[in-house]
Amino acid sequence: MRGSEFAELAAFVAVAQERSFRRATARLGLSPSALSHTIRSLETRLGSRLLNRSTRSVAPTEAGSALFERIAPALADIRGAVDEASGTPKSPAGTVRLNMPKIAALMLASRLSRFAREHSSIRVELTTDDGFTDIVAGGFDAGVRL
Template sequence: MKQNFTVRQGALDGVEVFLRVAQHRSFRKAAAELGVTPSAISQTVRVLEARIGAALFIRNSRSVGLTEAGEQFFARARPAFEELVAASEVARGLGQRPAGLLRLSAPRAVIPTLLELVTSFCKAYPEVEVELAASKEVTDLAAEGFDAAIRQGHLVAPDMVAVPMTPPFRLIVVGSPGYFAGFSPPAHPNDLRQHACLRWRRSNGALALWSFNDEDQPLEIAVSGPLIASDFPTVLGAALEGLGLAQVPEPLAAVGLRAGELIEVLEAYAPVRPGVFLCYPGRRQVMPKLRAFIDHMKNRTAGDGKVRVKAGAKR
C-alpha cells in the first residue's frame, strides 16, 4: 500500500530571524532590517523556541539577552547559516552567468578534434573550466555528472537535445602507397578477405565488422589482419605505416589523403554515417556555461551550417 509522506517543515525556519535578533539584541531592530513587524519577529522566535524545546532569549521591557541555550545555538548556527548564504550565492552565480566546471564526455578519437574549439571558448569565457573526458560510446550524463556529450547521430537518445557539430561523413577504406606496392587494390568489398585489414574493437568487446553500401543494400564483411585496436586513430596510424587497410571516418583521414600518404579504395561502396552532435538532457536544464558553449560553437559555424572543427570523427 502506498504511504503518504510529508516533508518535515521547520528545519531552518526562524533561524535567520533568531540570528538578526541575537546580533542586534533587539526585536525592533531585527524587524526593521527584515521589513516585518516586531510582533511577527516575536511570533517567529516563539515558534523556533518551541520547536527546539528551549528558551533562546531573556527578554524584558528594556533589553534582550541570550540564554545559555541561545548562546550555544548562536555560536553554531551563525557560521552554518553564513555558509548556506554563501552557497546560495555561488549557486545563483552559476545560474546567472557562464562560470564553473563544464564537463563534456567524448570518445577518445574525437577529443583531439575539439581542442581548437575548446581553446577559443576558454579564452572567451575565462570563468569556465572545461573538462574533456574520454569515455565509452554511450555515457549516462546525469549519473556520471556530465553537462553534455559528443555523440554520433544514431547514438543520440530520443529524449536528448542534439546540436550538430559536423555534417554526415563517409566511412572509407584507405591504405598507404607502400601497402599497395605489394597488393592490388580491392575492387569489391569481398576482395578484402585477401587483404591485411586493421580492425577495431567496440566498447562492448565485439570486433567491428566493416560496413559497406552495395547497390543501396547494406553489406557487412568480417575481415582479418595483423592488428586490433580500440580506436580509429590507432588503426589509421597503423595504415599510414603500411601495415594494412583501415576503414575510418573520412574526416579523420582527410589530411593523409590530401598529402598523398593515404589512398582511398572501394569509393563506390562507402556508406554514409550521421554527423557528430553535442547532446544534453533537456533545454530546461541548460546552465549558462553550457548555453555559452553551444552559442560559441554555433558562432564558429561555416558556410555549410556546421561547426568549424579540425577533421575528426566519432567511433
C-alpha cells in the same frame, strides 16, 4: 529539519546578532509581530527561553548563547553555499558538452578553436555522431543537426 524550523533558527540568530527585534525585523523583512511569534514558537518547541527581553534591550539567555554559538557559524556556511550556487560567476567557466555530425564539426572547427583560445576557463567536449542522439539522455548541453 522542516523549513519552518530553519526559519525559526535564522530568526533567532538575527535577533541575537542585532540584539534588537526592530533591527532584526528590518534585516529579515518581517513584521514585528511575525518575528515575535517565530521566536515564541521556537522557544516553545525547544522548551527553553532563549532571549531575555525588555522594552529597551534583548540579550540571549545561557541556553540562547549556547544555541547561538553552535548554529550561527552553520547558518553562515549555508548562506555562503547558497549565495555561491545562485550567484552568477564573474566570467564563464566549466565544461560545455556538444554533439554534432562530423560535417558540422568540420565546418565549425575554426570557430570552436578560436572560442577555446578566447575562453580558456571553458572546456569544450565535442562528440561527433552522424546518428540522431538524444542529447538530454546523453548528458550533452547542446546538439547541432543538419
